[in-house]
Amino acid sequence: MIIVNSHWLHQIFATLGEGNEERAQDIANLNMINPSSIRKLVENHIRPYFEFMPRKSAQRVKESWRYALSALPNSALQALHLEDELELPFELPHDVRKFFQDIWEEMFPGEPWQIEDLSVYQDYNTKLSDPFNFQE
Template structure:
């Protein structure tokens, strides 16, 4: 494989499913949060996303990080809707802004801006799951 950074939008979706909202959407604590405000976003990170990120292998963490970086730069509004549906309640009208805030909490001090998608290889494949053993045990 060449030196391209692989990204897969389904990895981002699987990572967001760590909230469990897709399982119990009607009575989930996230329903009491307003993703339009910074306090709610911080609670989402502190209570769900950071613990999940810390539980992933280094390889899986990189997969999530690079896919989110790519998404922040190149996803359309329709792609944001598609890959975040059933993962979070009504995120916002501007998901890029919300996820840029989340990036700052998940990867503090690391830039997410890209000038181009050069060096990235996007292959959205739901069968190439984030939680496959080869990624869990560090084989990318």
């Protein structure tokens, strides 16, 4: 069973709203529908944080991301940043699913985000009082 929770995705995106003004401005100046801007976002901001995470946490985030892309409707993807009042230094593109897929492809080249068997995933999004401290 693979445990997932959309709150774990916030561990990656929360870092985009943190830091100094220069960093926030650098991110805000990116065009989130442009592949080179998405590459810059990943290489300069998302990947360094992801690689710094403990292995188990990084795996949870990755599988939660895969699950979100495979199982959640567009409206839920669009609302991910609103759940914990996450303030991003940019507006999400209209096609948020493509945006998240593009980031996935930059983060994990050649690795599919599609899940063939959703039954092996257990979504704990609404079952946890403290999703960031889930213990298996």
